[in-house]
Amino acid sequence: MKSKKTSYPYLLWMLIFTIIPIGMVLYYAFTDETGSFTLNNFVNASDYSEVFLYSLLIALISTVICLVLAYPLAYRISRCSEKNQRLIIMLLMVPMWMNFLLRIYSWVLILQNYGPLDMILSAVGIDATLIGNSGAVIVGMVYEFLPFMILPLHTVMSKIDSSLIEAAQDLGGNSLYVLRKVIFPLSVPGIISGITMVFVPTASTFLVAQYLGGTQFMIGDVIERVFQSDHNTGSAIALVLMVVILGFLVFMNKFGDEEAVSV
Amino acid sequence: MLEKNAIVSLKNLHFSYENEVVLNGIDLDIYDKEFITLLGPSGCGKTTTLRTIAGFIDPDEGDVLFDNERINGLAPHKRSVNTVFQKYALFPHLNVYDNIAFGLKIKKLPKKEIDEKVKKMLAVVDLKGYEHRRIANLSGGQQQRVAIARALVCDPKVVLLDEPLGALDLKLRKDMQIELKQIQQKTQKTFVYVTHDQEEALTMSDRVAVMNNGVIAQIGTPADIYNEPANAFVADFIGEANIFNGIMLEDCKVSILGKEIECVDTGFGNNKPIDVVIRPEDVEVVPESEAQFVGVVQDAIFKGVHYEMSVMVGNCQWLIHSTVCQEVGKKIGMKVAPFNIHIMNKLFPTPNNEFDVEVYYSDKDENTTTILLEGREVTIPDTYYEEGTKLHISLPPDGLHITGENSGELDEVYIESVIWKGEHNEIILESDERKWLMQSDQDEQVSTYVPICFDFSKATITVDEVAKDEE
Numbered sequence: 001m002k003s004k005k006t007s008y009p010y011l012l013w014m015l016i017f018t019i020i021p022i023g024m025v026l027y028y029a030f031t032d033e034t035g036s037f038t039l040n041n042f043v044n045a046s047d048y049s050e051v052f053l054y055s056l057l058i059a060l061i062s063t064v065i066c067l068v069l070a071y072p073l074a075y076r077i078s079r080c081s082e083k084n085q086r087l088i089i090m091l092l093m094v095p096m097w098m099n100f101l102l103r104i105y106s107w108v109l110i111l112q113n114y115g116p117l118d119m120i121l122s123a124v125g126i127d128a129t130l131i132g133n134s135g136a137v138i139v140g141m142v143y144e145f146l147p148f149m150i151l152p153l154h155t156v157m158s159k160i161d162s163s164l165i166e167a168a169q170d171l172g173g174n175s176l177y178v179l180r181k182v183i184f185p186l187s188v189p190g191i192i193s194g195i196t197m198v199f200v201p202t203a204s205t206f207l208v209a210q211y212l213g214g215t216q217f218m219i220g221d222v223i224e225r226v227f228q229s230d231h232n233t234g235s236a237i238a239l240v241l242m243v244v245i246l247g248f249l250v251f252m253n254k255f256g257d258e259e260a261v262s263v
Numbered sequence: 264m265l266e267k268n269a270i271v272s273l274k275n276l277h278f279s280y281e282n283e284v285v286l287n288g289i290d291l292d293i294y295d296k297e298f299i300t301l302l303g304p305s306g307c308g309k310t311t312t313l314r315t316i317a318g319f320i321d322p323d324e325g326d327v328l329f330d331n332e333r334i335n336g337l338a339p340h341k342r343s344v345n346t347v348f349q350k351y352a353l354f355p356h357l358n359v360y361d362n363i364a365f366g367l368k369i370k371k372l373p374k375k376e377i378d379e380k381v382k383k384m385l386a387v388v389d390l391k392g393y394e395h396r397r398i399a400n401l402s403g404g405q406q407q408r409v410a411i412a413r414a415l416v417c418d419p420k421v422v423l424l425d426e427p428l429g430a431l432d433l434k435l436r437k438d439m440q441i442e443l444k445q446i447q448q449k450t451q452k453t454f455v456y457v458t459h460d461q462e463e464a465l466t467m468s469d470r471v472a473v474m475n476n477g478v479i480a481q482i483g484t485p486a487d488i489y490n491e492p493a494n495a496f497v498a499d500f501i502g503e504a505n506i507f508n509g510i511m512l513e514d515c516k517v518s519i520l521g522k523e524i525e526c527v528d529t530g531f532g533n534n535k536p537i538d539v540v541i542r543p544e545d546v547e548v549v550p551e552s553e554a555q556f557v558g559v560v561q562d563a564i565f566k567g568v569h570y571e572m573s574v575m576v577g578n579c580q581w582l583i584h585s586t587v588c589q590e591v592g593k594k595i596g597m598k599v600a601p602f603n604i605h606i607m608n609k610l611f612p613t614p615n616n617e618f619d620v621e622v623y624y625s626d627k628d629e630n631t632t633t634i635l636l637e638g639r640e641v642t643i644p645d646t647y648y649e650e651g652t653k654l655h656i657s658l659p660p661d662g663l664h665i666t667g668e669n670s671g672e673l674d675e676v677y678i679e680s681v682i683w684k685g686e687h688n689e690i691i692l693e694s695d696e697r698k699w700l701m702q703s704d705q706d707e708q709v710s711t712y713v714p715i716c717f718d719f720s721k722a723t724i725t726v727d728e729v730a731k732d733e734e
Contacts, residue, residue, distance in 0.1 A: 163352035166319055169339040170346045171366035171417060181365075185356045 025242075028235035041236035048222050048237060055219040056244070058134060059203035062141035066149040066198045067191065069142070074153035074190070075183065078160070085158065092147050100144070104211050107140050111212065132214025140208045148197040156190030157183070192252050200245050269328075270295045270420055270453055271316055276325035278311055285311045286322065287477035293421070293455060298447050300456045300464040303474035304500070306710035309457045310349075312474070313423050316455065318342045330420075340369075344421040345414035349429060351406045353398045359385075359409055360394040366417035384416040387446060404435045411446065421453040428463065440466050461501050465489065473497050476679055494607050498540040499682050505546075505581055507685050509539040509606070517606060520579055524555055524599070528606040536614050538607045543571070545603035546583040554596025556581070560589045579685035610680065611691055611700040616658040618697065619727060622648045637695050641672045643719040653727040660689065660702035662721035671714020681707050 032038045077088050095103060110117050111130040118130055130136060160183065168178040206220030217225075219241060227234030269292040276289040286308045293299055301309040314320040315327055318339035326333050334342060345366070353362050360381055367377045385391050388408035398406065407427060414422050424443075428436045444467045447454045458464055464471045465485040472482040473496075481493035492498035495506050510518045514529040519539050531537055551557055558576035570588045574581040574595065581597065589595050623640065624633040625647055632643045634654070648654060677693040690707055692699040692715065699715070707713070 161350075161352065163348050163350065164354060166317075166339070167346070167348055167352040167354070167413075168365070169319075170317060170344075171413070172340045172369040173365075174338075174340055177369060182354060 025235045025238055028231050029239045032232060041232045044233040045236040045240060051217060051222050052219050055203055058137055058218060059199050062138050062202045063195055063199045065142050066146050067194065070146060070149035070153055074150050074157055077154055078157035092150055096147060104140055104208055107143065108211050111136055131212060134216060136212040137209050140212045141202045145198045145202055149194040152193040152197060153187065153190040156187050160186050196249060196252055203245065204241055268295055269293060270330060272328035274326040276315060276322045278320060278322045284477055289479060291472060291479060293453060296451050296453055297469040298454045298467055299470045299472065300458060300468040301472050301474055302458060302461060302464040304459055304709055307474040308477040309474050310425055313425055313455060313457050317344055317346050317423055343419050344423055345417050345419040346423040346425065347410045347414045347427045349425045351410040353406055353409055355398050359396050362409055363412045363416050365413060380416050384412040388412045403431050407431065407439060415450060421455060424454060424456045426458055443467060473500060492540060494610055495538040495540065495682050496610060496680050503543050503582060505541045505543065505685060506682055507539045509537050511535045511537045511606060520576060522555060524604060525601045526604040526606060527602050531606060536609060538609055540605040540607060541599055541603065543582045543584040545599055547598045548585055548589065549596045549598045551596040554598055556597045557594060558597060560591050560593050560595060562591055563588050616699050619653065619655050622650050622652045622654060625650055637673060639673060641717065646724060655725045655727050656722050658717065658722040660700045662718045663699060663701050663715055665707065665713045666716040668714065672716050674714045675712045676715050678707050678709050678711050678713060681709055
């Protein structure tokens with residue numbers, strides 16, 4: 001079949017860059033330095049279970065904040081004229097044209113002791129350490145990944161026919177009712193992909209916590225460190241993270257399907 | 264008979280959107296329990312009128328009264344009207360039952376009552392047993408019925424329908440027309456129906472309001488509107504019509520195509536240019552000796568009940584309907600009874616385009632005069648008037664024409680109406696500051712924008728003497 005042939009380069013690509021690396025992670029995770037089978041790596045990995053749970057919690061909180069911030073914004077954008085929609089979306093993307101590290105480093109500058117925010121807060125009598133804690137990490141995460149929540153939400157919402165909203169109003173629904181019974185159920189696919197696109201990278205990202213979190217690292221940072229000295233334990237941690245995220249994705253997709261049918 | 268108390272009153276509604284006038288003074292009383300249709304070409308403001316009643320649009324000026332109470336600015340969900348939307352706007356995530364129950368759930372009715380009402384409404388729209396179907400699995404006609412049921416089940420005083428049959432095929436549309444009318448009579452509700460399909464309007468309505476360019480051109484029963492159209496636009500839009508230029512010589516005497524004909528209309532004045540409307544079925548075929556007009560049959564098409572024939576009288580095309588087919592090429596006589604000749608005032612006030620301008624610039628060597636027209640420099644060739652001279656220009660309808668992009672002397676001129684006058688189209692255009700009357704052999708699309716050019720060789724230019732004396 002002609003159509004099959006065109007997919008060969010991509011299959012090759014996937015083999016080299018997806019299947020083989022995963023195979024290697026699996027191999028390292030279940031072997032010791034000599035190459036013989038062992039489960040010891042996972043025992044070592046369990047030392048990091050606290051960091052692991054902490055990372056998932058940070059990811060969860062960041063995702064929820066992103067959703068809360070992005071949802072009304074995405075809805076408002078989707079009701080603008082098409083020209084304005086393009087402009088606003090472009091403006092939202094502008095910070096992403098800048099290097100990831102620079103963006104995080106600018107947060108360090110903003111939040112650091114005697115930095116601008118600290119000075120302003122001190123001036124009004126609030127003394128607080130703004131950097132080196134979970135709050136700073138969450139701020140950094142939300143800033144980094146907010147566009148990934150807005151974009152899928154906006155895509156889905158802009159496809160909601162405005163006559164559906166008018167119909168719901170026409171039948172007597174006030175704004176809140178229309179939101180609950182029409183806009184929300186119809187935007188569930190966008191919520192699902194937004195959550196996926198924010199939760200997965202926040203759970204596994206590194207450097208953000210190193211810069212903003214002080215001593216409290218996240219699992220991505222741990223993998224980076226451990227991997228340098230011990231491929232096997234590093235692979236084991238990475239594998240556990242992969243399985244957890246996979247489980248999360250399966251759960252989200254299932255939830256999405258049910259939501260779409262039952263409402 | 265209908266009770267004649269107005270349930271909805273629109274008073275002098277004006278509405279503009281992005282600098283375009285959409286509604287230009289709509290006055291309309293909608294009576295309780297009537298089936299009224301807003302009929303007009305696309306862009307005439309009919310849907311906008313409907314949306315002001317529903318509450319999705321707030322008029323810039325004017326009042327919307329409901330049961331004699333002003334409801335301007337009242338949110339749609341607080342109004343006792345329900346809408347059947349153009350593309351149904353059914354909720355794709357809900358099944359048939361939940362779509363219909365949507366409004367009732369908002370009213371927080373007891374579950375049992377909701378169930379009863381939905382079941383009853385499903386029976387009315389002939390969809391028993393479809394409760395649990397998904398919307399995506401319904402045909403267009405079925406979706407249509409769900410949309411009607413969803414609006415009716417809320418028991419509104421007024422149901423607004425925005426071209427609800429537009430997406431259906433012809434056969435289904437005809438069936439639904441009858442069904443809609445029956446539903447309206449059964450439920451005793453006021454229906455306000457928007458359509459561009461004149462046949463649909465005539466079939467279903469108690470009254471029809473014909474709209475054009477943001478105003479109501481005529482309102483009346485379907486028979487009134489068909490038999491006594493208020494102007495050439497209405498006559499042209501409703502049914503088929505021969506529309507000719509004529510001159511009202513005196514009361515009951517009109518000149519059409521150079522022939523003096525008896526009619527029954529009075530009060531138009533003497534020697535006044537008017538439009539004459541003759542319905543094709545009102546033209547009788549008679550022996551040449553008794554004929555008012557004699558013409559040659561150009562073609563004949565069988566239409567089921569009658570033949571539709573096109574007859575050339577000189578250069579003028581007549582459309583006639585007759586049960587007897589006439590041979591193509593045959594010379595026939597035609598006669599129209601006096602009461603079947605409808606006289607109406609012209610849409611354009613003057614026979615020519617009349618306007619006053621001042622000479623902006625002139626060139627004696629080139630023999631040209633340049634005037635400013637709506638901010639554009641327009642050069643009149645082969646004429647010379649001194650700069651600053653006040654001129655009166657009278658430009659006949661054949662002195663302007665539609666031209667290609669970027670070559671117009673005026674751009675973006677709106678085509679307000681196009682009416683076939685037997686020999687050529689009479690087109691009324693609207694530029695920023697004035698209206699223009701144009702004659703054209705081409706067919707143009709109304710509600711579009713075109714660039715136009717002038718041919719001043721056909722114009723009569725006179726120096727405005729009064730203005731000159733004052734200097």
